[in-house]
Amino acid sequence: EKPHKCPKCNKGFRWCSDLIKHQRTHTGEKPFICKALQMQCKGFSDLSALAQQQRTHTGKKPYVCSQCGKCFKQSAHTSRKQRVHTGEKPFMCAECGKCFHNKTHLKQH
Structure with a gap:
């Protein structure tokens, strides 16, 4: 709502x-x-x-990837990096069903 x-x-x-x-x-x-x-x-x-x-x-990068320790300025970038490690691809193309780690790659597709 x-x-x-x-x-x-x-x-x-x-x-x-x-x-x-x-x-x-x-x-x-x-x-x-x-x-x-x-x-x-x-x-x-x-x-x-x-x-x-x-x-x-x-230059502060307070967000840390729990998988590899890489640091980021934005929490969204940390989440995206963690999806690469886990293999999670939550963004799916409605036309062909192909999945992507992040929304940008889906839009480019």
Whole structure:
């Protein structure tokens, strides 16, 4: 169930916080500023995007693959790497049934 509806486009969201983030796509509001990029006025619409950007400046890679120990800046990249190790391919082509480790490879297919 997605009870929180965007008044602009009627897209539904499960959480109010996700609706607030979405509404910024309509307004262009970017209230979170990366201090390293302040001179360039680079802003972000949500805190997770800001945190991800800040890791590019600090070089921090807090997410670790439990299989091989490789570190990543984003948790999604860690999950994708772990699927390579396990052989899991959750993204399936609706036309031919071929499966992929990540959504990008499915879209390219």
